[in-house]
Amino acid sequence: MPVALVTSPTYVQHDFPDHPENAERLRALEAALDSPALALRDYLIALTPRPATVDEVALAHHRPYITALREAMRQAPGYVDSAPTYVVPQSYDVALLAAGGAIRAVEAVVGGEAQTVVALVRPPGHHALPDAPMGFCLFNNIAIAARYAQRYLGIGRVLIVDFDVHHGNGTQAVFYEDPSVLFISTHQENLYPQTGRVSETGAGAGEGYTLNIPLPAYAGDRAFERALAEVIAPAAERFAPDLVLVSAGFDAHWLDPLANLQLTLAGYAKLTQGLQAIAQAHARGRMAWVLEGGYHLAALTGGVTTVLRTLLGEHGIADSLGPAPRPEPEVTGAIERARAAHGL
Numbered sequence: 131m132p133v134a135l136v137t138s139p140t141y142v143q144h145d146f147p148d149h150p151e152n153a154e155r156l157r158a159l160e161a162a163l164d165s166p167a168l169a170l171r172d173y174l175i176a177l178t179p180r181p182a183t184v185d186e187v188a189l190a191h192h193r194p195y196i197t198a199l200r201e202a203m204r205q206a207p208g209y210v211d212s213a214p215t216y217v218v219p220q221s222y223d224v225a226l227l228a229a230g231g232a233i234r235a236v237e238a239v240v241g242g243e244a245q246t247v248v249a250l251v252r253p254p255g256h257h258a259l260p261d262a263p264m265g266f267c268l269f270n271n272i273a274i275a276a277r278y279a280q281r282y283l284g285i286g287r288v289l290i291v292d293f294d295v296h297h298g299n300g301t302q303a304v305f306y307e308d309p310s311v312l313f314i315s316t317h318q319e320n321l322y323p324q325t326g327r328v329s330e331t332g333a334g335a336g337e338g339y340t341l342n343i344p345l346p347a348y349a350g351d352r353a354f355e356r357a358l359a360e361v362i363a364p365a366a367e368r369f370a371p372d373l374v375l376v377s378a379g380f381d382a383h384w385l386d387p388l389a390n391l392q393l394t395l396a397g398y399a400k401l402t403q404g405l406q407a408i409a410q411a412h413a414r415g416r417m418a419w420v421l422e423g424g425y426h427l428a429a430l431t432g433g434v435t436t437v438l439r440t441l442l443g444e445h446g447i448a449d450s451l452g453p454a455p456r457p458e459p460e461v462t463g464a465i466e467r468a469r470a471a472h473g474l
């Protein structure tokens with residue numbers, strides 16, 4: 131089944147050169163896609179995003195925040211939170227286009243243009259709260275896309291899997307009381323933003339529909355394999371999603387400078403196969419990936435190209451960055467706590 135890619139040259143206009151979340155991340159990805167050795171673009175359907183409208187952004191954000199962010203462009207460049215999240219004069223428009231990129235991805239998978247779409251957007255989104263920017267994120271791209279799919283594309287239940295090394299606190303906040311979206315996050319425990327404990331399971335009607343799997347430092351491929359097989363897959367089976375969305379951060383790779391998990395490129399390939407199997411079993415294969423973090427350029431480009439090649443059906447891809455340098459800690463306790471909190 132065809133795989134599509136959402137990209138836009140506009141995504142590099144949001145940029146602070148010395149900040150970890152800078153435009154070089156996307157320039158490196160574009161260069162990797164252009165690499166003649168892989169010729170990836172020959173196999174991928176190219177999709178162009180449109181900017182999200184304010185009404186679409188308001189599916190996941192409070193309108194006063196959207197207005198305040200637009201007004202903040204007058205003081206740009208500068209910081210809009212202490213994480214630090216920066217803006218430049220173009221950032222509001224680029225953020226609308228990033229949300230629009232996630233929307234374009236779900237439109238394409240639900241409309242049958244492609245079975246899987248990967249949206250390489252910036253700025254990232256999963257820390258953005260309904261009423262505030264946070265952690266390099268302005269609008270919560272994946273949350274907006276999930277709500278868009280439900281409101282305009284006839285989708286009922288949405289599974290969001292977030293494997294960025296940081297907890298997707300913004301996405302969790304948007305759907306905390308919503309039983310129509312199962313939000314599952316793997317992340318390094320006790321890391322920014324310090325949320326995502328196993329005990330955070332949702333509230334009200336959404337009780338049980340937030341599933342956090344915090345992992346100890348240096349957890350890697352084996353931990354993710356177990357999280358997938360023992361927690362994510364059975365939770366997905368019980369939920370039976372109509373659409374699978376993936377918050378794809380590549381900062382859980384062992385080379386990433388901002389955190390200490392130890393996924394390898396081979397681990398990302400296995401994770402991709404596992405998520406693809408979940409989408410095929412429950413959602414007719416419909417799956418949209420939205421880029422989040424990832425701050426080591428070789429790990430980011432290696433991760434994204436490994437995901438794309440795996441989605442295209444390639445197996446046994448060589449891991450050009452090699453195995454994790456440290457032994458993995460025992461994660462049975464972490465896996466069992468997540469299972470117990472959700473009756474799995």
Ligand SMILES: [Zn+2]
Binds near residue numbers: 294381424
């Ligand atoms: Zn991250």
